[in-house]
Amino acid sequence: MVRDVLIVGAGPAGLAAAIYAGRSQLDTLVIDQMMPGGQLLITEEIENYPGFYEGITGFELSEKFRQHAEKFGARIENGKPVESVDLDGDIFVVKAGGEEFRGKTLIWAAGSTPRKLNVPGEAEFVGRGVSYCAVCDGAFFKDKTVAVVGGGDSALEEALYLTKFAKKVYLIHRRDKFRAVKIIQDRVKRNEKIEPVLNKVVVSINGKDFVESVTLKDTVTGEESVLPVDGVFIFIGNEPNVVPVAHLVDTTEQGFIITDEEMKTKTPGLFAAGDVRHKPLKQVVTAASDGAVAAMSATKYLEEKEG
Ligand code: NAP
Numbered sequence: 590m591v592r593d594v595l596i597v598g599a600g601p602a603g604l605a606a607a608i609y610a611g612r613s614q615l616d617t618l619v620i621d622q623m624m625p626g627g628q629l630l631i632t633e634e635i636e637n638y639p640g641f642y643e644g645i646t647g648f649e650l651s652e653k654f655r656q657h658a659e660k661f662g663a664r665i666e667n668g669k670p671v672e673s674v675d676l677d678g679d680i681f682v683v684k685a686g687g688e689e690f691r692g693k694t695l696i697w698a699a700g701s702t703p704r705k706l707n708v709p710g711e712a713e714f715v716g717r718g719v720s721y722c723a724v725c726d727g728a729f730f731k732d733k734t735v736a737v738v739g740g741g742d743s744a745l746e747e748a749l750y751l752t753k754f755a756k757k758v759y760l761i762h763r764r765d766k767f768r769a770v771k772i773i774q775d776r777v778k779r780n781e782k783i784e785p786v787l788n789k790v791v792v793s794i795n796g797k798d799f800v801e802s803v804t805l806k807d808t809v810t811g812e813e814s815v816l817p818v819d820g821v822f823i824f825i826g827n828e829p830n831v832v833p834v835a836h837l838v839d840t841t842e843q844g845f846i847i848t849d850e851e852m853k854t855k856t857p858g859l860f861a862a863g864d865v866r867h868k869p870l871k872q873v874v875t876a877a878s879d880g881a882v883a884a885m886s887a888t889k890y891l892e893e894k895e896g
Pocket of ligand 1: 637705706738739740741742743744746762763764767768790824825826827869870871872
């Protein structure tokens with residue numbers, strides 16, 4: 590069976606694409622390695638998605654997106670990690686979760702995965718004090734001391750979230766200025782549980798069975814110090830999930846897919862949307878916007894091809 594539109598990734602970009610493709614009456618299938626939501630599932634609260642001025646949890650918003658996509662006829666296949674993407678003539682063949690899916694167009698909205706620090710102890714202590722998801726693991730650190738690494742929106746927002754549980758949150762950043770937007774920086778400043786640790790990088794994560802400390806290096810003086818902590822939450826950006834389509838797209842040096850403003854990649858019929866794409870602002874609203882544009886471009890591509 591050849592679908593009109595295959596969408597890989599059921600985050601905001603993929604589900605918005607599914608809504609628009611569904612409304613264009615295209616036979617649409619969304620494939621996701623887990624369940625719908627993408628990074629929304631690891632986000633406690635969204636307060637900058639238009640209309641939800643009182644805030645909405647990431648889970649609730651992802652449920653609304655899913656229901657909306659299904660209302661317009663999109664089908665969603667959960668728990669199917671993509672193994673490969675190839676072209677059979679001009680048909681896209683996606684192998685995922687041991688099955689084969691075929692589509693006349695493909696919207697790649699596979700998002701990104703947390704970047705690793707790549708320091709000794711990091712891999713060893715995952716699940717034993719090292720985490721990349723405050724919403725998933727924060728509750729394990731009730732009345733404990735944790736470190737958050739990073740200086741962007743994610744690090745500061747997650748540091749704030751962790752103060753619900755932890756008695757102390759060190760916010761370790763490699764420079765003396767945070768990258769996060771000012772409103773979040775102001776909240777961090779006002780929170781007495783958060784102590785910024787600036788101009789420091791983590792050189793190792795230490796412990797016996799669980800994390801007990803981090804070794805820090807001062808980026809100005811080069812001096813090393815040991816900070817006792819029970820957990821380390823790492824939010825230093827994300828790596829785009831591009832491997833299965835790498836041979837079909839152009840990317841930036843960092844691996845983000847280059848598209849034009851219609852979300853077209855260098856392969857006809859293949860579009861990219863959301864965090865996997867090179868763009869200046871990565872937000873739920875811009876992911877949804879990318880998805881809408883990609884679906885309309887796929888519609889146009891099919892109309893031009895099939896009349
Ligand atoms: P980000 O904006 O890329 O920030 C990554 C942070 O980690 C930067 O402060 C960076 O330091 C630091 N960093 C990178 N590599 C490092 C390393 N090896 N060692 C130590 N520190 C390192 O990533 P993000 O915060 O995950 O945000 C990703 C995107 O999502 C952004 O566009 C962001 O605006 C968006 N976002 C938005 C919201 C929201 O609107 N509420 C929430 C979360 C994320 P430097 O500053 O020195 O480069």
